[in-house]
Amino acid sequence: MTLAWSLFLVYLLGTAYLAWLGHKRTQNFGSFAIGQGDMHPYVVGITLAASVASAATFIINPGFIYVHGVSAFMHFVIAVGSGFCLMLVLLSFRFRQLGEANKALTMPHWIGERFRSKGFALYFAVVNLFALAFVVLIVGGLSIVLQQLLGVSNVVALIIILGFVTSYIFVGGTYAHAFTNTLQGTLMLLVTLTILISGLQLFFQDGPGFFERLAAQDPNLIALVNPTSDLYNGVFSIYISGFIIGAALVCQPHILTKALYVKSDRAVRNYLIVAVIALALFFFLPFAGFYARVTIPPEQLIDAATGAFRQDLVMTVYLKNAFPGWAFTTVSVVLLAAGMSTLDGILVALSTISANDLLLNLIDRFGKHRLSREKQLSLAYRFSHIVLVAIAGAAFLICLNPPKLLGIFGQVGVYGMAVAAVPPLLGGILFQNIPLRLVWASSIIGLAVHLLLYFWGAKLFADSNLTFANPGVTATLAILISLVLVIGGVSLLGINTERKAVTAQLKQ
Numbered sequence: 114m115t116l117a118w119s120l121f122l123v124y125l126l127g128t129a130y131l132a133w134l135g136h137k138r139t140q141n142f143g144s145f146a147i148g149q150g151d152m153h154p155y156v157v158g159i160t161l162a163a164s165v166a167s168a169a170t171f172i173i174n175p176g177f178i179y180v181h182g183v184s185a186f187m188h189f190v191i192a193v194g195s196g197f198c199l200m201l202v203l204l205s206f207r208f209r210q211l212g213e214a215n216k217a218l219t220m221p222h223w224i225g226e227r228f229r230s231k232g233f234a235l236y237f238a239v240v241n242l243f244a245l246a247f248v249v250l251i252v253g254g255l256s257i258v259l260q261q262l263l264g265v266s267n268v269v270a271l272i273i274i275l276g277f278v279t280s281y282i283f284v285g286g287t288y289a290h291a292f293t294n295t296l297q298g299t300l301m302l303l304v305t306l307t308i309l310i311s312g313l314q315l316f317f318q319d320g321p322g323f324f325e326r327l328a329a330q331d332p333n334l335i336a337l338v339n340p341t342s343d344l345y346n347g348v349f350s351i352y353i354s355g356f357i358i359g360a361a362l363v364c365q366p367h368i369l370t371k372a373l374y375v376k377s378d379r380a381v382r383n384y385l386i387v388a389v390i391a392l393a394l395f396f397f398l399p400f401a402g403f404y405a406r407v408t409i410p411p412e413q414l415i416d417a418a419t420g421a422f423r424q425d426l427v428m429t430v431y432l433k434n435a436f437p438g439w440a441f442t443t444v445s446v447v448l449l450a451a452g453m454s455t456l457d458g459i460l461v462a463l464s465t466i467s468a469n470d471l472l473l474n475l476i477d478r479f480g481k482h483r484l485s486r487e488k489q490l491s492l493a494y495r496f497s498h499i500v501l502v503a504i505a506g507a508a509f510l511i512c513l514n515p516p517k518l519l520g521i522f523g524q525v526g527v528y529g530m531a532v533a534a535v536p537p538l539l540g541g542i543l544f545q546n547i548p549l550r551l552v553w554a555s556s557i558i559g560l561a562v563h564l565l566l567y568f569w570g571a572k573l574f575a576d577s578n579l580t581f582a583n584p585g586v587t588a589t590l591a592i593l594i595s596l597v598l599v600i601g602g603v604s605l606l607g608i609n610t611e612r613k614a615v616t617a618q619l620k621q
Contacts (some may be wrong), residue, residue, distance in 0.1 A: 117262050117442045124446050127276060128293045128453075132281035135288030152291055158387025160291045162406025163298030165197070165452035166395035170521065171301075171451040171469055172254040175431070176424030177344070178402030179409075182327065182334030186400065192360070198389050201368070207383050207542045209372035214459050217373065220366040220534065221464065221470040228549045231474050240533045240560065241366050246526020248508045253515040255452040256423065258325035261598050264446040271402045271512050275505040278453050282460050284496055291374065293457065297450040302391060304447040305398050311435045312404030326407050334406065336555035343619070344583040346447035356591035363593055364467060364534035365527065367458040386424035409513035466481075468497035489543040509522070521584060525567055528588035533560040536595050544603060551602040559595030563587050582619045 152160075177185040208223070217224035221241060225234025252274055259270040279294065283312035316323045327334045332339050338351060345351045363369060371379055404426045413430055416423045428448070433439050473493050516522035541548045564585075566573075570581030580586050 117438055118444070120442060121263065121522070124450065127296060128277075128450075129281060130393055131292040131296060132284050135281075135284070135292050141427050154375065154383035155373045155387055156291055156295050156381045157383035157587035159298035159373055160374075160454075160458075161384065161388040162366070162391035162395060163294040163301060163365055164371075164458040165455070166301060166398075166451060169250060169254065170395055170398060171448050172258060172428050173403035173425060173523075174399040175405060176427040177401050179427045179457070180408045180424050181339055181342045181345050181358075182247065182331070182353050182403075182406075184339035184342055185331075187337060187346050188351045189399055191395050192352050192584075194392070196356035196359025197362055198392060200363040201388070202385055202537065204363060204369060204542060205385060206378050206553055208369050208538075209375070209378070209381055212370075212373045212542070213376070214595060218469050219466045220364075220370055220538075221466055223370075224537045224541065225270045225470070225536075228537065228552065230549050231477065231540040233553060234352070235474045237534070237537075238466050238474070240444075240530055240556075241463065241466050243526040243530040244320050244366065244463055245504065245507060247512045247523045248297075248456065248459055248463075248504060250523025251513070252508050252547075253454050253512050255449055255456075256512060256515075257425060258429055258445055258448050258452075261433070262442065262449070263386060268513070271509050274449075274453070274456075278456050278460065279501050282457050282464070283501055288552070293459050294454045296393065297447075297454040298574070300447045301454070302394060302449050304444050305394050306381050307444065308432075310400060312401060312407075315404060315407055323403075323407065327403065330406065342580075346558045346580055347578060349589075350580045350583050350586045354583070354585040357592055358528060358531070358585045359554075361531040361535050361588065364531045364538050366462040366530075367455075369538070370462065374524060386388040399429060402427060404435070408434060440560045460501055460504060464497040464500040467500040468493040472496045480614060483509045516527045521582075524584040525586075528584045529560055529563050532563045532591045532595065533557075535592055536560065539596070540599055540603075546604060547599075548606070551599060552608075555595040555598040555602075558598065559591040561591075562594055563591035566590060 138285065174185075174189050177189065209216075211227060215223065217223035217226055221234045221237035223235050225227055225231055252271065255274050256267055256270040259265065260267060263270075265273070309600050321329065324335050324598070331341075333339045338345075338347060348373070370538065375381060381592055409427070409430055411422060414423055414426050415421070416426075429445075432444055432448075435441075436444060437470055474491055533556045536559065537552045540552045542554075564587075566581050566587035570577075570579070571586060574581070579590075
């Protein structure tokens with residue numbers, strides 16, 4: 114326990130120092146939100162990869178693979194990963210170009226400027242509050258690791274996590290987020306390789322082969338489609354929904370805005386190369402769920418307090434069994450860094466969005482003649498800090514009694530946010546004069562369909578074979594419906610696409 118506290122304190126001090134360096138670069142609200150466009154592509158690439166590979170990737174997703182087998186692996190790793198990387202490359206260049214032209218600070222700001230509608234920006238500022246569900250997922254996963262690592266209670270773990278991350282973002286904003294993520298992301302790459310290597314000996318043991326041992330427990334664990342799974346039991350729920358929702362996840366507020374951290378397409382290309390290579394490793398990490406399935410019986414994953422099976426404990430228990438005490442401690446500290454690297458990015462995005470697209474929009478509507486622009490930005494800067502504290506407080510209260518499946522809870526919220534963002538982002542980048550009403554209607558309908566199908570789809574369509582308990586399925590159906598509306602509207606109205614811009618982007 115002494116080693117654990119020592120390493121954790123070293124990590125806290127190192128991160129705090131980087132946050133202080135970020136603070137010295139943060140001069141105003143704009144630099145708090147996206148920096149000054151002067152970050153090195155490697156820093157942005159690692160920051161982006163670390164922001165994507167969250168506690169879900171390192172802590173939560175291996176549990177789904179432990180329970181559902183190859184079908185879950187194909188969903189989370191192959192389908193989601195390929196969809197995400199492809200869409201990231203396709204959208205980043207044009208997003209930066211349009212964002213720089215409009216001086217955008219956030220994704221709602223970008224959308225509002227692209228469609229010349231402050232009301233649309235305000236709508237997306239509200240929609241992005243769905244990211245609170247993802248904050249809960251990350252904080253809940255980190256709490257599990259911290260309790261195991263330091264021997265503290267859930268309450269103490271939550272106070273440490275939320276208090277520390279909120280504090281260093283409060284101090285340094287985006288620069289603190291980028292500088293700390295560079296450290297965290299580098300450590301995450303080393304630990305990812307360590308974890309993946311840790312189970313290689315399982316393939317070379319005497320007796321039945323690795324996948325034969327999985328099949329001996331349940332033949333469906335090695336099936337590309339698991340018919341007994343309540344989440345991944347069909348081609349649509351595994352592959353189609355995985356690819357589409359992976360692509361849609363690029364539309365999260367803390368992902369595409371990384372393109373605004375630099376000032377040229379060449380820098381975008383360079384940071385995308387770094388990011389995609391790192392993401393390929395991170396996405397593959399949940400393979401450790403197979404290692405756990407072979408080595409850890411379900412009895413070891415029973416919550417002592419409730420007597421319930423906890424798939425969220427899979428990674429933590431596997432690490433305890435696979436590594437000696439000192440190595441488990443070191444790896445666990447990096448797992449905490451993995452979660453914090455995403456958490457700080459979301460907190461920066463949410464606080465900036467709340468200030469820039471909620472507060473300033475309301476001021477612009479009701480008090481713009483009474484306050485100068487400098488005063489407005491000063492208020493926004495202070496308000497962004499208040500929002501940080503409010504989000505931390507809300508996450509703390511929810512995580513006191515966390516949802517049964519943190520992964521599903523987080524997916525419902527973040528997928529809903531992505532569903533709403535797909536029509537305006539794709540429409541705004543690919544089409545020149547797409548009507549505001551068309552993308553607004555498509556966005557609202559898509560979000561409504563996702564929530565309706567997730568909560569009531571099983572009752573409304575009882576005879577359907579679709580797994581509405583899987584948020585990826587409901588989000589994919591919602592995205593397809595919203596895109597049909599956009600494409601149909603574009604076809605009817607004869608809107609020209611920006612073919613030259615897209616072609617040039619693909620060549621890069």
